[in-house]
Amino acid sequence: MNSTSEKIAVVTGANRGIGLAVSRQLAEQGIRVLAGCRRPDAADDLKALQSQGLPIEAVALAVDDRGSVAALAKAVEQRFGGLDILINNAGVALDQWQSFFELSADCLRETLETNVIGALHCSQLLVPLIKQRGVGRVVNVSTELASMGEMQMGSTVAYRSSKAALNAMTVLLAKELEKDFPEIWVNAACPGWVKTELGGPDAPRTTDEGADTIVWLATLEERHNGGLFRDRAPYPW
């Protein structure tokens, strides 16, 4: 990573949950975090971290709106001339433990808009800024529920299918960058089952525990590219 200047990270879905913990952990390492949220004016937890002196600022970012992502990319280029880290964390889980036959196409479409197309917009518009640095890290926040070996129990078809697509995009982007940008590494992370709005109150992990592997991948010194990781170890697709 570029050690001569302050590193800049964009974290999507950073106003709460795992994204908030990732943002704080990165900022505690001295990385300047542009914390993407749909309503930065209401991002009180991010403002509290900023007022503690951490290098974090809330920035407007709706990942399913390409114009919103483009506006952020333009602002980042103008202010910093490049980007070091992108964390595609924003996500939704809209379907329940229901039959495949009960899933509506609208639910699947809406899930894909954020979990897949949102990550596509952010990667297409923000990775070019990482290319300008020549060195950087991209982390896609996935889930073990999307691993093929874990699909036997069925259900949450939209959520799992969306994250399986995100896993595929992780490998495909890593492969595409590998030749010309061998120092840009793209990986996916499983945070585990984490107590958030999405994870629910019964989840055993804290947001800090869920953030750990994501932050580790975002700051990797040892080469890993195009992989899926859980608890800082490879996890089967």
Ligand SMILES: NC(=O)c1ccc[n+]([C@@H]2O[C@H](COP(=O)([O-])OP(=O)(O)OC[C@H]3O[C@@H](n4cnc5c(N)ncnc54)[C@H](OP(=O)(O)O)[C@@H]3O)[C@@H](O)[C@H]2O)c1
């Ligand atoms: N919690 C778990 O157990 C668990 C397990 C495996 C994977 N994950 C993954 O971890 C990531 C974070 O989940 P979480 O548990 O922290 O969930 P969360 O507390 O529900 O937070 C989700 C975040 O994503 C944002 N978001 C949703 N749609 C967005 C959009 N279109 N544009 C911009 N931001 C958007 C939300 O913003 P608003 O506040 O504006 O809605 C919120 O900041 C997700 O990708 C999730 O799939 C979570």
